[in-house]
Amino acid sequence: MNEVSDRMAAVAAAGSSVTAGSRIAGLGAYRPADVVGNARAADAAGVNPEWIAQRIGIQERRHAAESETVVTMAVEAGKEALANAGFTADGVDMVILATCSMPSPMPNGAAQVAAGLGCRAAAGFDLNAACSGFSHSLAVADCLVKSAAARAVLVVGSERMSDWVSARDRNTGPIFADGAAAALVVPTPTPEIFPVAWGSDGGRADLIRINAATGYLEMDGRKVFGWAAGALTPVIRTACDRAGIEPGELKAFVPHQANLRIIGAQSASLGAPGLVTATDVTHAGNTCAASVPLALHALYRNKQIRTGDPVLLFGFGAGLTYAAQVVLSP
Template sequence: MNTTQESAVVTRVVAVAADASSPQPGSRIAGLGAYRPVTVVSNQAAAGAAGVGTAWIEQRVGIRERRHANAAESVVAMAVEAGKKALADAGAEADAVDVVILATCSMPSPMPNGAASVAAGLDCPAAAGFDVNAACSGFSHALAVADALVRAATARNVLVVASERMSDWVSAQDRDTGPIFADGAAAALVVAAERPEIFPIAWGSDGHQAGLITILPDTGHMEMAGRKVFRWTTSALMPAIHTACQRAGIDPRQLKAFVPHQANLRIISTLAEAIGVPGMITAIDVVTSGNTCAASVPLALHALRQSGQIHSGDPVLLFGFGAGLTYAAQVVLTP
C-alpha cells in the first residue's frame, strides 16, 4: 500500500467514526443501476440444447429469451458496471461509499470474495467489502444489512450489488435448469434518511429442504426439484409477505407494485393473485431476462422504474426466495 492509499484509509476511517456518534432515523435507496449481458439467447437456442420445444419452455416457465455473460462479463465486472450506474443515478461519487455488499451465489471461487474486487473496480478507497450468499433472496438480505449499517451509523453510504453468472453453474442439456437460469447484475445505493424508506425485513429459511436446490459435487452443475420448490413457494411463504407489510405499517392495498424473484412466470402469477390487491403492478422481467437468481429482484425493480410504471415514493414489496431454502420480504419506497 502506498502513502496515498494509506492516507485514504485513515481519512475514511476518521470520517466514518465522526459520523457514528448517533444512530440514524432511517435509510433509503438513493439510486439504482443495472447491467444486462450483451449476448441474448433465444428460446430456439436454449430448447435445442435441452432437447425440448420452444413452446415447452414458454408454457412451463414463461421465458422467451435470456442473457448469458461472455468471457469478459465476470460476476465482478458486471457488478462494477451496475454499481457505476447506481452511483450515477444517485448523483454520488465512488469515494463516498463506505461499504460494498455483493449478493451472489455464483462466484467461481470462495476466495477472494467478490465485494472487495468490486470496490477496487469502482475506486472506492478503503470501503469495506463482503459477500452475502442467500441465493435468490440475496439482494433483500444484503439490503437489510445495508439498512442496519446505515441506521446504526456504522456506515454512511452502502452500495448493495447483486450479480450472477448462473450460466456457469447449469448444464445447457438439463431442461430443468439450462433454459431457465441466466446472468446479470443490479445495484442500489443505500444512504441515511430522515424517515425510514427501507422497512423491516421478514425473512427466514427452511434448511430441512435445502437439498431441493443444490450443486452436484460430481458435475459442478445445479440440480433443482422444481415442482417441490413451486409448492413450497406458493404455499408456505404468504405469511412472510403479510408480515413485511405489517412491519412497514401499511395495508397491502397501499402497495403500488410487487417485485418478486423472477423464478418463473407461473410462480410470479400465483403469488400476485394470492396477495389479491386490485390495480397492483407486478414486475415481470423473467420473460426477457430469465432467472438471474440474486440479481432478479433489483433488475426487475430497475426495469419497472425505467418503464415509468412506478415513481419516486411509491411503496413496493420486494420478495426473494430460493436455494437454502431462503426467503425475504420487505417494503421499500421507490427512489
C-alpha cells in the first residue's frame, strides 16, 4: 500500500470497534384498540365463529383505526422498547422497519419512524420478507452491531394487514390483523443473539401473493400449511445447532403466529415436552412481520420468560421466506 492507502486504513481501523456480539436490550409493542371478535369476522366472511376457532385457532384480532398507520404504530412500539432499555432516541443510529403492508413503496417507513421517535440523523430502511421480516431484520441488526456499522439498532415489525385482505375472503379475512412490536439491539461482550438459519423457496412464491387486479392478498392455505408444518422442521433444528443448544434446553419457542395448528406441529417437532410455546395468535391474529415480536413481548410481559432465558424465534411466510435464531431474553 502507498502512503495514502496506509493513512486511510489507519483511520478506518481507528473508527471501528468490532464487538463480540449483540443483545436485545428492550422490547415494546403496540396493539390497536379495535378488537374484532369471531362473530364479527365470521359474519363478513360468510362462515360461523366456531369454524374460525377450530380451523385457525383465533378468537379475536386487532384492526387499526384510520389514524393508526404502519408508521405511527411502529413509533409507539419503538417508544416502549427504548424506555424499557433505558435508552434515548438520540442514541439510535439505525432503524429497520420490517413490513409488507406500507401503502406505497415511497417514501420508506423506517425514516418516518426514526423522525417520529426523534432519532436524529439515524439511518433507516424497510425490509420486506413478509411474515419472516422481523427475524430477517434481527439477523441484519446483529450483523450491523457486530461489525460496528451501527451501535444501536431499533428493529420494528409493523403491519396493517387489514388494508390488504378482503373481509369477505374466508381464507384471509378472519386471519390477518394489525399491530407492531420492536426490539432495541445493542453491543455486548458475549453473544445473546445467535447465528441465524434462513433461506427461501421462491419457486413456490405464488402460494401467498397480492392479486394485481384486486389489490388483495390471496393464499393457498392447504399448501402453505404443509410447507410450514413439515418442510421447515430442519430449519428449527439448524438454528438450535448454530446456537449450541439442544431443543430441550430452550425455555420458549416463538414461531410466526400463522395459526394454532401450524404452531402446534412445529412445537411438537422440537421434541421438548413442557416447552413454553407462544400462542399470541389466539388474541392477535396473524400480524405478519409483527407477529414474532408481539408474541415475544407477550411472553415477557406475562413473565413467562425471564432475563437470560434462551428463546427460539422462527419467522416464515410469503416469498416463501424463513429465518430462525436463538436469542436470550432481555
